[in-house]
């Protein structure tokens with residue numbers, strides 16, 4: 157994610173937003189993103205949460221006490237609809253389910269990824285990462301150590317959602333809007349009876365969500381094109397105020413969608429100008445502008461930067477502006493006519 161401005165978790169409070177919707181900030185320990193905003197939607201059959209927060213003791217305490225502050229007992233939660241499988245959103249969903257017997261719902265594409273992750277041992281995960289980094293041109297010293305921990309995969313959802321599905325919130329109309337890009341199964345949730353949109357990580361007020369491609373050298377998907385189409389989709393809903401999963405309430409979702417689109421178009425243009433000779437994904441990522449110099453990025457951040465570079469390269473390739481050289485390993489990209 158690109159960060160420019162931040163408000164600390166310590167300044168956040170649970171808030172009653174009116175119309176039977178509340179927000180609870182849940183900390184993400186040790187992460188500069190600070191907190192996830194978990195939303196509770198009242199219904200006569202018990203509240204339904206949008207996202208749940210990171211799976212950590214402090215986050216769990218903050219979720220419980222924050223919900224209590226807006227009049228919700230976590231043991232009464234009817235369901236948790238997860239915008240996407242990332243650990244700062246889905247992490248605590250399993251804990252809520254244990255506590256209250258809630259269902260967990262997620263888009264089927266992300267549910268599939270959860271299943272894959274849950275089936276992968278630490279060793280297999282490490283091998284997948286190493287091979288992906290090697291094919292991108294990372295040096296042997298940059299490959300992850302077997303000891304590198306990954307967060308526990310989230311709980312397997314009980315319900316799988318598709319675009320247009322109504323979520324089980326009796327007395328209210330909450331619809332799944334499939335917005336792939338940040339993840340293949342990312343959902344925005346449209347509370348139609350209150351003209352409110354929960355945008356998850358799809359549209360955030362000040363930062364832009366990470367758009368990556370994994371493994372980096374895939375050529376059968378185009379997540380950035382998906383993401384740009386999903387921005388148009390949300391803008392076309394014609395809603396103004398939106399409720400994202402981080403930072404603060406968005407005053408104008410369509411205007412922010414246009415800004416995020418411009419950010420990516422600008423990045424694509426600068427990237428196309430950079431690929432004047434055949435370069436690996438790693439070499440290209442190292443030459444791009446990030447919020448810190450490449451040399452100062454941790455291995456995890458370098459990996460994310462490479463994923464972001466790869467998604468933009470793939471979009472340029474799909475638009476016919478660059479090509480990948482045939483049968484080279486690691487993969488190399490070059491401008492179409494060089």
Ligand SMILES: [Zn+2]
Pocket residue numbers: 240242338357
């Ligand atoms: Zn995310």
